[in-house]
Amino acid sequence: MTEEFKFQLTQNLPQEFSIKASAPSNIALVKYWGKEDIQIPKNTSLSFTLSNCKTTTLLKLELKNKASDETQIQVFLDEEKTPSFIPKIQKFFHLIDPYCPYLKHYHASIHTSNTFPHSSGIASSASGMGALALCLVQIEKQLQPNLSLDDLRKKASFLARLGSGSAARSIDGGLVLWGKHQKIKESSDLFAIPFNDGVHPVFTDFQDTVLLIDRGQKQVSSSLGHSLMNGHPFAEARFAQAQDNITELQTYLASGNVKEFMRLVESEALTLHAMMMCSRPYFILMASQTLEVIHKIWNFRDETKIPVCFTLDAGANVHLLYPRKYKAEVQNWIDKNLKQHCQDKAYIHDEVGKGGEFLEIS
């Protein structure tokens, strides 16, 4: 157990809480793929926090008559009862009990909504767990008002990580780093840290257009995906490469070297997919349209010299990354040349954002 994040329970718990928060999704530049229990990453990862793709959650807690009463959890997605989410939340509450001991004294109802459509192929686990964790730390702030904002955000990242690894990176804004790195003193496996100091301005306004090539359920769940790295013949080399890539990327981020940044980011995406192509069992998570789009990106970049690159999650969708300065040209090109490769011609424009927020209840 991590002493730092334990919470000293006060005697008189309020009858109820109503807390609201939002957290965005994030897109990894250096990928997290491979972990130990519980959500301890095998390598450091670095992501851009997004802005438009986010989850907003209202958490309502009501004091039980007796702490021993069974906890009732209700989950509403877009105001519709969604019992299928309950087991995941139950497991999460159980896991965080040592750090949030007040929770077991309450029944919970969780009202959540995403700005991105369910059937978009965009995972909501990072933003969802991020928003829930931000609700929980707001409760702690009410119980212990002396907690600083920094403490709260750090604990939110710690709790979010226990719900879903990449969710640790959905609390802070801009560039966010998660996982211990030998050369980065403040880095930790337990929570993510903002990584914006000394970053060249060109990387502060990056755009991310998500081309929805496949809007279906993920073919490989993240837990299966991570487990494929256990005993993978190239795992150790991959984990070491990620650590080196972080160091290399750090120099490009500082100097504003967009060309080398893009080379490294694309290489990370292809490496993630390559690891899945040569695991046992093996998977090809790109679709033919993913490859078509990648070739078009390379041609467009060659011909126009406009810096635009791709990255991929563990699926077929393509994230197009580019500086805001080129927004008009790139978005025009997407409309004319790329959207026909998307399912139902669907894509989502997003950009680097400020991170999770505590919200007022109206």
Ligand code: 2P0
């Ligand atoms: C990432 N992904 O760094 C990588 C790249 C997908 C591809 O983290 O099991 O949902 O909840 O810790 O965070 C997806 O895995 O996995 C992921 P769990 P998570 O964003």
